[in-house]
Amino acid sequence: MIWDLHVHFSNFKGRTPHEKMANAVKFADRMGIERFMLYLGFPPHPEDPTPEGLTKINNQVLEALQHWHHRAFGFVYLNPNHLEFSLKEFDRCVRDGPMVGVKLWIARKCNTPELDPIVERAASTNAVIFQHTWVKVTGNRPGECSPSEFAELAARHPAIPIICGHTGGDWEHGIRAVRAHKNVSIGIAGSDPTNGFVETAVRELGPERIIYGSDAGGRSFASQLAKVQGANISDEAKKLILGENLKRMLAPILKRKGIEA
Amino acid sequence: MIIDTNVYVSRWPFRRLHGDEIPELIAKLRSHDVSQAWTGSFDGVLHEDVAAVNEQLAESCRTLGQGLLIPFGTVNPTLPDWQEDLRRCQENHKMPGIRLHPSYHGYTLDDQRFFDLLRQAVERKMVVQLALNMEDERTQHPLLRVSEVDTAPILRLLPNLPGLRLVIQNRKRKPSGKLLGRLSYHGEVYFDFAMLEGVGGISKFIEEIPGDRVLFGSYYPLFYFESALLKVKESELSKAQRDAIFNGNARLLLEP
Numbered sequence: 001m002i003w004d005l006h007v008h009f010s011n012f013k014g015r016t017p018h019e020k021m022a023n024a025v026k027f028a029d030r031m032g033i034e035r036f037m038l039y040l041g042f043p044p045h046p047e048d049p050t051p052e053g054l055t056k057i058n059n060q061v062l063e064a065l066q067h068w069h070h071r072a073f074g075f076v077y078l079n080p081n082h083l084e085f086s087l088k089e090f091d092r093c094v095r096d097g098p099m100v101g102v103k104l105w106i107a108r109k110c111n112t113p114e115l116d117p118i119v120e121r122a123a124s125t126n127a128v129i130f131q132h133t134w135v136k137v138t139g140n141r142p143g144e145c146s147p148s149e150f151a152e153l154a155a156r157h158p159a160i161p162i163i164c165g166h167t168g169g170d171w172e173h174g175i176r177a178v179r180a181h182k183n184v185s186i187g188i189a190g191s192d193p194t195n196g197f198v199e200t201a202v203r204e205l206g207p208e209r210i211i212y213g214s215d216a217g218g219r220s221f222a223s224q225l226a227k228v229q230g231a232n233i234s235d236e237a238k239k240l241i242l243g244e245n246l247k248r249m250l251a252p253i254l255k256r257k258g259i260e261a
Numbered sequence: 262m263i264i265d266t267n268v269y270v271s272r273w274p275f276r277r278l279h280g281d282e283i284p285e286l287i288a289k290l291r292s293h294d295v296s297q298a299w300t301g302s303f304d305g306v307l308h309e310d311v312a313a314v315n316e317q318l319a320e321s322c323r324t325l326g327q328g329l330l331i332p333f334g335t336v337n338p339t340l341p342d343w344q345e346d347l348r349r350c351q352e353n354h355k356m357p358g359i360r361l362h363p364s365y366h367g368y369t370l371d372d373q374r375f376f377d378l379l380r381q382a383v384e385r386k387m388v389v390q391l392a393l394n395m396e397d398e399r400t401q402h403p404l405l406r407v408s409e410v411d412t413a414p415i416l417r418l419l420p421n422l423p424g425l426r427l428v429i430q431n432r433k434r435k436p437s438g439k440l441l442g443r444l445s446y447h448g449e450v451y452f453d454f455a456m457l458e459g460v461g462g463i464s465k466f467i468e469e470i471p472g473d474r475v476l477f478g479s480y481y482p483l484f485y486f487e488s489a490l491l492k493v494k495e496s497e498l499s500k501a502q503r504d505a506i507f508n509g510n511a512r513l514l515l516e517p
Contacts, residue, residue, distance in 0.1 A: 030494065
């Protein structure tokens with residue numbers, strides 16, 4: 001069973017969300033991916049979206065999911081720079097809608113207190129929280145948080161599970177930054193398939209805190225699956241990373257929504 | 262059966278890797294039905310004494326390679342008497358080609374020394390592999406940052422280098438678009454897909470360049486070998502296209 005934490009519309013052919021979804025599912029089938037989490041709408045993705053922009057993006061995802069509930073789940077894209085609106089958008093898409101998680105990107109540094117209400121609102125419905133992180137030697141974008149900054153957010157909410165997206169890109173740095181925070185899982189998507197990534201993560205975090213994702217279609221499913229399927233770890237650890245950890249994290253909200261998966 | 266055109270031995274400077282010992286590298290390649298691996302040395306990226314690097318590479322391939330590892334030596338055209346390194350690669354070590362790392366050796370492709378090296382490689386009928394990247398620019402060591410090699414000058418060189426057989430490795434973003442196609446149509450230029458990204462990437466790639474110019478390259482052991490393998494699976498390819506990518510194109514390239 002493979003569940004993919006991290007899929008966007010980018011690079012999937014199609015003029016409409018339905019067409020893009022059909023293509024995404026075609027590739028997922030080819031690679032043995034049973035379900036994937038979809039977030040952000042059509043590219044280009046605004047880094048600091050307006051409320052109208054958020055609504056448009058999230059509606060594209062909602063539309064894409066209409067006929068594909070058995071293959072994909074949606075995460076709502078929120079912007080802490082528009083906090084009140086984001087909380088309402090969360091209610092619309094997750095509490096009262098079909099989505100099951102929150103995507104936070106680079107609109108604002110994630111260690112700032114404006115994220116706390118979003119995290120708490122998400123936790124109140126057991127929604128999965130995904131925060132993008134990178135640490136770039138070339139320099140981060142203004143609102144782009146590093147894994148160390150992400151760790152500050154995680155430390156403020158030690159009882160709430162949170163996913164450190166991309167493991168900071170520089171995974172040797174990222175794993176170290178979140179290691180002490182037991183509520184943090186790492187998403188391994190969206191970086192080169194560098195040999196040793198997943199082995200290091202298993203050694204330092206344990207397999208239960210690692211979640212496969214691809215960042216397709218910008219990335220290939222292939223290169224990201226290889227991080228797990230090519231890793232020198234046990235088959236049991238691979239099963240956890242490829243799907244069981246994500247399924248376990250989603251179980252409370254799926255149960256709340258009456259979804260069997 | 263696979264001919265992997267992008268394999269390295271020895272140590273990557275910044276971490277130990279599963280597969281950086283030759284016996285485990287061979288075992289990994291054999292487990293995936295690799296019958297031949299064109300093999301460079303990580304030492305060639307930073308060591309100045311490339312003659313020693315090449316000697317050790319040739320010796321390792323000969324004594325430990327089990328007939329699978331084909332050495333591709335390093336030549337750094339910014340070093341004095343690089344011509345002797347090239348000569349030894351061919352005449353002493355019987356290497357069919359060389360692998361270049363311009364960004365780490367500090368030259369651009371419009372450098373006259375690069376042209377001279379290509380010309381001598383042509384005269385010797387050697388394949389030239391050109392590594393555009395070794396890792397993501399964003400995750401490089403802060404004290405050793407290099408940019409992706411700019412391939413634009415190659416197009417100007419090709420008319421003056423008939424017979425050149427050039428393999429572009431680890432392409433990420435460049436060359437892109439029109440240049441990519443022009444390179445493959447104006448010269449015998451090949452590409453691997455170790456760093457090619459995007460879903461269904463190989464299918465899209467062969468819309469831009471002829472399918473007979475695509476080579477299987479895993480970039481193992483710095484990358485998981487399975488990445489390249491799964492990219493072939495992910496793309497919708499005919500059996501003939503898969504066979505060409507797995508081994509046919511590389512076999513033809515190395516034929517005298």
